[in-house]
Amino acid sequence: MALAELGLGPLGDSLEELRWTFESGKTRSISWRKAQLQALLNFLRDNEEQILEAIHEDVGKHRVEAFRDEVGVLIKSLTHNLDCLEKWVAPKKTKLPLAFFPATAELLPEPLGLVIIFSSWNFPMSLALEPLIGAISAGNTAVIKPSEISPTCSSFLATVIPRYLDNKAIKVIEGGAAIAAQLLEEKWDKIFFTGSPRVGRIVMSAAAKHLTPVTLELGGKCPVVLDTRFSSSEMEVVVKRIAWGKWGLCNGQSCIGVDYVLVEEKSAFTLIGLLKKAINKFYGKNTKECNDYVRIINEHHFERLHKLIRDPEVANSIVHGGSVDKEKLFIEPTILLNPPLESEIMTEEIFGPFLPIITLKNIQQSAGFIKSRPKPLALYVFTKDETLKKLMISQTSSGSITFNDVAFQFLSDSLPFGGVGQSGMGRYHGKFSFDEFTHEKAVLRRTLLLDLEPRYPPWNDFKLKF
Numbered sequence: 001m002a003l004a005e006l007g008l009g010p011l012g013d014s015l016e017e018l019r020w021t022f023e024s025g026k027t028r029s030i031s032w033r034k035a036q037l038q039a040l041l042n043f044l045r046d047n048e049e050q051i052l053e054a055i056h057e058d059v060g061k062h063r064v065e066a067f068r069d070e071v072g073v074l075i076k077s078l079t080h081n082l083d084c085l086e087k088w089v090a091p092k093k094t095k096l097p098l099a100f101f102p103a104t105a106e107l108l109p110e111p112l113g114l115v116i117i118f119s120s121w122n123f124p125m126s127l128a129l130e131p132l133i134g135a136i137s138a139g140n141t142a143v144i145k146p147s148e149i150s151p152t153c154s155s156f157l158a159t160v161i162p163r164y165l166d167n168k169a170i171k172v173i174e175g176g177a178a179i180a181a182q183l184l185e186e187k188w189d190k191i192f193f194t195g196s197p198r199v200g201r202i203v204m205s206a207a208a209k210h211l212t213p214v215t216l217e218l219g220g221k222c223p224v225v226l227d228t229r230f231s232s233s234e235m236e237v238v239v240k241r242i243a244w245g246k247w248g249l250c251n252g253q254s255c256i257g258v259d260y261v262l263v264e265e266k267s268a269f270t271l272i273g274l275l276k277k278a279i280n281k282f283y284g285k286n287t288k289e290c291n292d293y294v295r296i297i298n299e300h301h302f303e304r305l306h307k308l309i310r311d312p313e314v315a316n317s318i319v320h321g322g323s324v325d326k327e328k329l330f331i332e333p334t335i336l337l338n339p340p341l342e343s344e345i346m347t348e349e350i351f352g353p354f355l356p357i358i359t360l361k362n363i364q365q366s367a368g369f370i371k372s373r374p375k376p377l378a379l380y381v382f383t384k385d386e387t388l389k390k391l392m393i394s395q396t397s398s399g400s401i402t403f404n405d406v407a408f409q410f411l412s413d414s415l416p417f418g419g420v421g422q423s424g425m426g427r428y429h430g431k432f433s434f435d436e437f438t439h440e441k442a443v444l445r446r447t448l449l450l451d452l453e454p455r456y457p458p459w460n461d462f463k464l465k466f
């Protein structure tokens with residue numbers, strides 16, 4: 001549903017309807033929440049083929065990649081939430097100090113109200129629907145504003161979601177920055193935003209006007225620290241995982257994908273050789289013709305990326321790849337060795353198929369390197385050395401730290417997903433999503449028994465000691 005169709009008046013009416021639905025109490029019932037989660041599950045199962053096609057149309061992902069990162073992940077989350085919902089919704093008794101006697105207390109999870117979810121294009125289904133699963137589980141009414149950069153998925157959600165979900169409680173509103181800006185004028189009970197730090201700042205300022213709480217799932221540069229003290233067969237696995245974490249996750253266009261690698265000088269050429277081998281194994285000799293290799297999302301991002309490697313000093317650091325084809329929005333898997341640290345490729349999130357390798361004298365220096373830059377969303381450390389693991393945990397800060405793999409932290413419902421510092425605030429997945437859309441109300445129940453006089457004026461020194 002586009003705002004042009006809704007007009008500002010109808011938008012107001014739509015939001016009124018959502019607020020009214022929330023006030024009616026309907027979305028608080030566990031049966032409503034379960035029915036909506038089940039309906040979302042049906043939406044995914046009934047429309048799996050069309051969803052995979054829409055993702056392919058917008059982002060060019062192979063159906064296996066699209067199922068793995070979107071449909072599969074969403075089905076897992078829905079099944080988990082349906083299993084756990086009753087436990088999460090139940091009030092939790094809590095202990096009180098003896099001085100409160102006689103009394104009881106509990107923590108009561110209550111929904112926040114009307115929430116809005118802004119999502120980005122790189123995982124066009126899961127980034128819109130995963131937060132929605134949390135919002136529904138917690139009993140809220142919700143608007144989803146998918147990214148205009150993935151128009152097929154956006155339009156698919158706007159057309160098909162109303163056939164499955166309660167349209168008086170959940171609406172999809174399509175549009176770009178102008179519509180988003182209008183939506184941000186409204187008073188929401190929660191804004192859940194996935195996107196760039198630049199727009200994150202706009203969202204947070206708009207939220208401040210109404211004191212609306214925000215979750216900001218942002219991006220940044222996710223480093224890999226590679227300690228090469230592995231056997232040669234282990235190193236092959238390590239480098240395959242790094243290559244997958246760069247080119248196998250939407251071709252670098254992923255917030256938790258590998259941005260750059262830190263490695264000791266003496267191991268750089270071994271690493272480059274193994275990376276080339278992995279690229280060849282994944283995509284064959286002619287990446288340009290390979291259907292498994294995702295293209296750059298649009299011309300704007302193609303130009304942005306191409307500019308990064310046109311910087312002469314950066315171009316000089318290319319040790320593999322570097323070819324581009326604007327018409328096909330193709331950029332070859334590209335490895336760079338020690339591009340200047342002050343160049344844009346090393347100061348901005350790359351979000352594309354370039355992999356800078358930065359060499360250090362010794363791998364322990366990587367903690368200081370990471371610490372001197374904005375806090376990453378994800379940090380990946382490949383090592384068998386327990387001392388190095390402890391050093392990285394204690395000396396660096398990031399949304400998550402994963403040892404000996406890439407991106408797997410995203411898949412577990414028992415691990416919160418979110419950033420810290422410039423990579424975002426708030427967290428979600430599994431119970432964390434439920435909590436993110438919930439206010440845990442403190443409920444204290446006292447009686448009129450034992451009414452002790454010292455609590456009341458007039459004051460005297462005896463009452464101070466009491």
Ligand code: NAD
Nearest residue numbers: 119120121146147176177180195196199217218219220255
């Ligand atoms: P973006 O910030 O350009 O857009 C995100 C959303 O904001 C879209 O829905 C868009 O329509 C809306 N928007 C755009 N301009 C706006 C404005 N002026 N006011 C209000 N809303 C506006 O980001 P993107 O290009 O879609 O995604 C790429 C960025 O998102 C990268 O930085 C990436 O790291 C990050 N990201 C983070 C996660 C995560 O889970 N942490 C996931 C995916 C992407």
